[in-house]
Amino acid sequence: MIMNFGFGGLLILVLFLLFSSLRILREYERAVIFQLGRFWAVKGPGLILLIPVLQQMVRVDLRTIVLDVPTQDVISRDNVSVKVNAVIYFRVVAPEKAIIQVANFFEATSQLAQTTLRAVLGKHELDDMLAERERLNVDIQQVLDAQTDAWGIKVANVEIKHVDLDESMIRAIARQAEAERERRAKVIHAEGELQASEKLMQAANVLARQSGAMQLRYLQTLSNIAGDKASTIVFPVPVDILSAISEVARKSEPRA
Numbered sequence: 001m002i003m004n005f006g007f008g009g010l011l012i013l014v015l016f017l018l019f020s021s022l023r024i025l026r027e028y029e030r031a032v033i034f035q036l037g038r039f040w041a042v043k044g045p046g047l048i049l050l051i052p053v054l055q056q057m058v059r060v061d062l063r064t065i066v067l068d069v070p071t072q073d074v075i076s077r078d079n080v081s082v083k084v085n086a087v088i089y090f091r092v093v094a095p096e097k098a099i100i101q102v103a104n105f106f107e108a109t110s111q112l113a114q115t116t117l118r119a120v121l122g123k124h125e126l127d128d129m130l131a132e133r134e135r136l137n138v139d140i141q142q143v144l145d146a147q148t149d150a151w152g153i154k155v156a157n158v159e160i161k162h163v164d165l166d167e168s169m170i171r172a173i174a175r176q177a178e179a180e181r182e183r184r185a186k187v188i189h190a191e192g193e194l195q196a197s198e199k200l201m202q203a204a205n206v207l208a209r210q211s212g213a214m215q216l217r218y219l220q221t222l223s224n225i226a227g228d229k230a231s232t233i234v235f236p237v238p239v240d241i242l243s244a245i246s247e248v249a250r251k252s253e254p255r256a
Contacts, residue, residue, distance in 0.1 A: 021050045023057060030095045032058045042095050060095040064156065065106065069113050071164075080126040083164040088113050088144070094152030102151045109144075109153055116143050129163050136160060 025031055025044035033040045033048075035055045043057075050057055071085040090109060092098045098105045120140050121129060129136065137158045145155040 017052050021052050023048045028063045030060050032095050032099045058099050062092055064089050064091045072118050074118050074121045076126045078125045086160045089157040090153055090155045093154045097152030105151050133160050
């Protein structure tokens with residue numbers, strides 16, 4: 001009876017050790033296995049078997065992680081204080097490095113992202129932060145990716161979410177934009193005046209070469225003035241027209 005109990009207990013112990021040594025890993029998971037404290041292999045996905053007591057496993061998720069970088073106070077190169085936050089997409093590509101080379105790869109990447117965001121944006125002026133976000137995103141991504149490569153981390157993308165300014169700076173930018181619009185309007189008006197003066201000069205040259213054209217233009221002006229019945233207009237008559245009228249009148253007088 002004691003023998004039966006011992007055999008049954010041994011069987012239960014063996015089955016317990018067998019089941020406790022089995023691990024099932026999903027498609028996006030990997031197991032970093034240590035044997036007697038030393039790195040042994042990376043296993044998964046699927047069913048893996050561990051040697052009890054001798055081997056231990058650390059589960060690593062290979063899916064892309066979305067990291068929301070907290071708002072950072074940044075001073076731009078032109079000494080403007082802004083608040084900037086961003087989002088970073090990264091994933092583990094070398095599970096053994098992510099476990100061995102850094103104590104907590106998620107926390108390490110988060111802290112590195114915050115310092116890199118301040119360092120990179122601090123080298124640029126405010127106008128670049130507002131208008132060149134795509135280029136700044138690439139710059140931050142390249143710096144982060146280079147520094148996290150030793151941890152087995154791949155930074156896939158960085159997106160600057162918000163660049164917040166204080167009220168005084170917003171008003172200053174609005175005044176600057178208004179002044180720029182006024183400057184452009186004056187430049188356009190001046191260019192229009194220049195083009196109009198050039199056309200008038202060309203028309204004056206044509207009229208000066210053709211005396212008949214000048215007379216036709218004068219008569220056309222008189223016709224336009226005559227169409228306005230709201231006021232009385234006194235206009236001079238050219239001397240050559242008066243001479244022509246006098247000549248016609250003289251010829252029409254009866255001779256004695």
